[in-house]
Amino acid sequence: MADHRSPATVAxxxxRPPxxxxxxxxTPITMASTFVAGGDREYGRYGNPTWQAFEEALGALEGGSALAFSSGLAAVSTVLDLVGQGMKVVAPRHAYNGTxxxxxxxxxxxxxxxxxxxVADTDAVVAACQDAALVWLESPTNPALEIADIETIATAARDAGAHVVVDNTFATPLLQKPLELGADIVVHSATKYLAGHSDVLLGAIVVADPELLGVLKGRRDLIGAVPGTFEAWLALRGMRTLHLRVERAQANAAELARRLAEHPAIGEVRYPGFGAIVSVVVAQGALAADLFTHGTALWVHATSLGGVESTLERRRRWKGEPTTIPEGLVRLSVGIEDVEDLWADLAQALDTIP
Incomplete structure (x- = not known):
């Protein structure tokens, strides 16, 4: 349900309890696999008060109703499971590797x-929508950081009879609300910014249509891709500071993007102007990029993103990454540390590249 207070206040x-x-x-952690008969829960796979608290908070931030899942990929799989046999899905060429x-x-x-x-080629995406059952968008994309015109694409998809899904993990509901732009479903890897402390595996789906919510919940109940109670509690606890973390990390990212663009070892900086992910292409290619990622002391060489700590990795080290991603592209997840410390560590690592 939409909440018209400031997102910072909603977060x-x-x-919370009354x-x-x-x-x-x-909201307490409710450790229960079964409930007394006669209500809506009955069994631990169908609902939990701790999940519900997380779902209420995320739904209020996104302007819809949320469902929590055991991981972001469990949420992705549940949505894709709705696509009919042989039907067409339009999706970004650059996107979360698991998707x-x-x-x-x-x-x-x-x-x-x-x-x-x-996804940055709006005309091409609109043309692809015409015979699609589902249009899947990321904006910004992972790790290329391209931006989609969600509103225009959503309108074209609806006109063609397709549903629109937006993975809003990178932007978070503080910077972008896809349901307000015409999307039918929003997906999150809550592991990332929502939880924010690199200690949770959790996913979520948010929708505005009650009927679609019921269908998706039915799939979750049947498949059993439900979250752990403790994980849901940790994610909700993390969301309490989401606005502060995003504000600080985004300010750090913008400043680092500016400085990185001036460093001679960097051939290209990709930063969409918002959010806390910066991708850079190291000019000398894959080996130099690997030396860079292994040369930092403060920045952690690790996958995933969205935690309070800053991490970086060369994305083409994963064999499933598209070949259209440059070999030397390094994705930086900018954390909330002091920006001068972050820059000093990046600069010394870049300066050591022969």
Whole structure:
């Protein structure tokens, strides 16, 4: 349900118990696999009060109703499972590796057909929508950081009878609300910015249509891709500081992008102007990029992103990464540390590249 207060206020207050005497300020962790009969839950696979608190908070931030899943990929899989046999999915050529691999697996087994597009080419995406059942978008894309015109594409997709999904992991609901731009489904890897501390595996789906919510919940109940109670509690706890973390990390990212663009070892800087992910292409290629990622002391060489700590990795080290991603591209997930310390560490690592 939409909450018209400031997103910063919603992040702090949504999903809490009522303000009544002796109620706790935080929703407790409910460790229960089964519930007394007669209500809506009955069994631990169908719901949990701790999940519900997380779902209320995220739904309020995105302007819809949320469902929590065991991981971001579990959420992705549940959405893709709705696509009919042999139907077409339009998706970004550059996207989260797990999404691309799931699409490739489904296509290889004859379940769906896939058309991969450059989401920044709005005309091409609109043309691809015409015979699609589902249009999957990332904006910014991972790791190329391309931006999609979500509103225009969503309108074209609806006119063609297709549903639109937006992975909003990079932007977060603080910087972009896809449901307001016409998307039908929003997907999150809550492992990343929502939880924010590199200690949770969790996914989420947010929708505005109650009927679609029921269908997706039915799939979650049947498949069993449900979150752990402790993980849901940690993610909700992380969301309480989402606005502060995003504000600081985004300011750091913008400043680092500016400085990196002036360093002679960097051939290209990709930064869309918002968010806390910066991708750079090291001018001398893959080996130099590997030396860079192994030469930092403060920045951690690790995959994933969105934590309070800064991490970096060369994306083409993963065999599933598209060949259209440059060999020397390094994705930086900028954290909330002091920007001068972050820059000093990057600069010394770049300066050691022969």
């Amino acid at each position: 702090v207050h949504a999903g 303000h009544e005497a002796d109620e706790p300020l935080n 691309v691999l799931q699409l490739a697996d489904l296509e290889a087994r004859g379940r769906i057909t896939t058309e991969l597009v450059d």
